[in-house]
Amino acid sequence: MQVVVDLNRCQGYAQCVFLAPKVFELHGDEALMYLPEVPDDQREHVLRAATACPVRAVLVGEPAGAD
Template identity: 65%
Template sequence: MRLVVDLNRCQGYAQCAFLAPDVFEMHGEEALLYDPHADQAQHDAVVRAAAACPVQAIFVEGVAGLGEVGEEAPAATGAQGREASDAR
């Protein structure tokens, strides 16, 4: 399994470190450290961590709906990276 975290998008909410502590670790209050080649045994925890990321900064290879590694991340707009809706 291979994963990538968009560290420009990551806001340090640490949901990933809480859900998959063997793969993700907070260094200080804002810096995230992670294993890009996490063990397959961590698959379920990594998928839960990616799904729980408030800003969708985690991309996991081969997991539908969570972005694909190498796929361009969608442009972040709005307060939490969600697309802004047109109120007209």
């Protein structure tokens, strides 16, 4: 699974950080850093984080060419 955050849309609410802290990390007040390749054990956390984002900035999907 891959994750992309639309940083133009992200408002720094940090719901993703609370729900998937091994994938998302907030630096300072609004600088979000994240792992684009989601570890298998974090899939469910990232899906919850994407759903919880109030501005729908967290996008998840499978890599191109994945079966």
